[in-house]
Amino acid sequence: MFAPERIRIIKGILLDKKHINVSDLSAMLNVSEVTIRRDLEKLEKEKFLTRAHGGAILMDHNHDETEDDSVTTDDPFFEDRLEISEIAFHMIEDGDIILLSDGPTNQCIAKKILSKRNITVLTNDLNIASELSSNASIKVIIPGGDLDSKTMTLAGKLTEENIRRFFVEKAFIEVDGASIQRGYTVQSIEKASLIQEMTKITKESIIVCHHKSFNNIAFSQIGPLGMAGKLITTPRIPDEYKNYLFNNNIQLFTAFNAYEGGI
């Protein structure tokens, strides 16, 4: 069995039963206790659980967070986002100046790039800003604007005017919909308008979205699929998109993470 799969199962059981012991898990998943302990250690770092003698207990806040759509266990695309952030990680070099638009996948990327040094990140997502603040060598710049307190993101005229002062090398743009006919789309007009501004202040735009975004049309259009030269998603997207993107000279990156123990 693969680690992500194991972790998914462990999370499921914990959410259900609130506590679990190592030997049960080991027997159930048919892996050694050492492996289970390592998984639990990983989940403890994610603040999902607290390890106790011979087992683990679910952390309290997990009950509450399952309600909202931030990066938690019931996010059906959590694995997609992790895989996408793996690829994005390799596109960012120490010393880069980048932009991260708001959204849960870009939050995953932010987590992932904490190990980088001397990078500068421009973002309108306060979750991302707060995530990155734990590494002192990463410089974070937040534009002004209207705060959406539900998602903790900034948008509006002021945000757009502010970001025009900057120029970045790479902009990671998270979208909600991707369709051959309608191009890339997001849920709100303000967000679409802000993203259009973002693509003007970057040398290179890189679109990120999970596989269910394909053939999905959200409310407001940003631009055609050809607006960005790179796209990161997962291999489960429909074949017609793989064809279309290749034929239109758009680089399609997908993470496989097929065999976790490999190599």
Added chain:
Amino acid sequence: MIEPVLRLENINKKMSDFFAISNINLELLPGEVHAIVGENGSGKSTLMRIIAGTLPKDSGSIYLNGNPVDINSSNEAKKLGITMTHQEPSLFEHFSVAENVYFDNAPFSRHFLKTVNWSKMNADCRKLLSKLNIHLDSQKLVKDIGNAQRQLIEIAKAYVSNAKIILMDEPTSSFTESEFIILQDIIHELKKSGVSIFYISHRLDEIRQLCDRVTVMRDGEIIGTESICNMETSKLITMMTGLDIKNRYPKLSLKTGKEVLKVFNISAGNTLKDISFSLRRREIIGITGLAGSGKSKIAKVLFGVDRVDSGEIIVDNRLASLRSPLDAIKEGIGYVPEDRQIEGLFMYLKIFENISASSISQFSNKYVIDSHKEKDIATSFVDKLGIMIGTIYDKAENLSGGNQQKVILAKWMTSKSKIFILDEPTRGIDIAAKVDVYNMMNDLVRKGASIIMISSDIDELIGMCDRVMVLYGGKIVASIPQSEATQEKIMYYATSGKHADE
């Protein structure tokens, strides 16, 4: 105006969803040597096979001396005076040279009874071979002679067939200079007697010496026909390769690590001469070259299938002795062969059995295979790699080419190989599967593996590789970093065989 001996009008043939030749209009003049050039997969051989009657056309007409003809088999073609020499000579292994040469034109002692006059045949053959300067015993069995000489026999066979039109499909891919001179003489002789020849080759220097006109094919279409003296080599290459390389390959630039593989001066027979190169951790190097340049041989040598005569192979700073594929697997080398159906898969085994095939020790104690574990891993791969199948219990033979390729890659991922040798990994698979294969390669190097990618798709090599090495006649003639690699440059080295420092 000279009347063409052969005229093709609007020939169309669909080979698969990804490949067709379309709207072919072409003329062959009497006594002309007409070169057909183009990259691999541009449709040259397909077109020749249609003329030779071994492949039915979908639509269009063929005119011979102005009269429409219908060619439905190679026998009909031979009756019309058309014969073809194949790149892989189709000779009878257990027959003698003379029997092969005179197979269609054996001298009979009594025509009525059709009894072959053996002594005359052997004598004729000896005479013919000495006339053509082919130094070969006419009674030797074909199975005992080498590739280049087989090709010469194939050509001698066409010579005695009294054909008016000869189609030569890459006759020189196994030739050295001396055999080329023999061929040159034969072609001059044929020309003098009014025979017309279609000559397929990748070697542009040869074409200059032998041919009158050249037709360039690309993606199943004719790009243009010109007299050879009006055609500059650079223009020819541009016509063959088409547009500038496109930036659509998902290449991840990773920092490469220490050397994991070093090859020192390996030579193997006539096919590899003094090959030296090294491969770093997380590096993808590309190898290209024409058919017969030795590019697939490198793969076979590194995987322990073929032996070397001299030279050293060093894996992880230790001298490796690769005497069998098992040795190679133990050194962490995985091999995705060019011919995935014969060499890459157990077609009659189930998918999950194929995936675990190279790492069965991981799944078993000494006696029993843990088939639960085997199936778990297979299921995960099938899901992650998007292998479209019914179940993992399906047989590998029922998969499409792209999915078969993914299963082979999954097999080596399971075996935790560190060095992957991919021989033509995307040939004959659809675009979506290609993109998946490229991303699987990224996945491998991200996890610290290294890849040698052998391909005749130059765009793909430039797109995916950190470095492209070009082979010509068994030697590495150029090693070009990605940033400096262009179609034209690679084609130049691959066809003219000039060294990079010249």
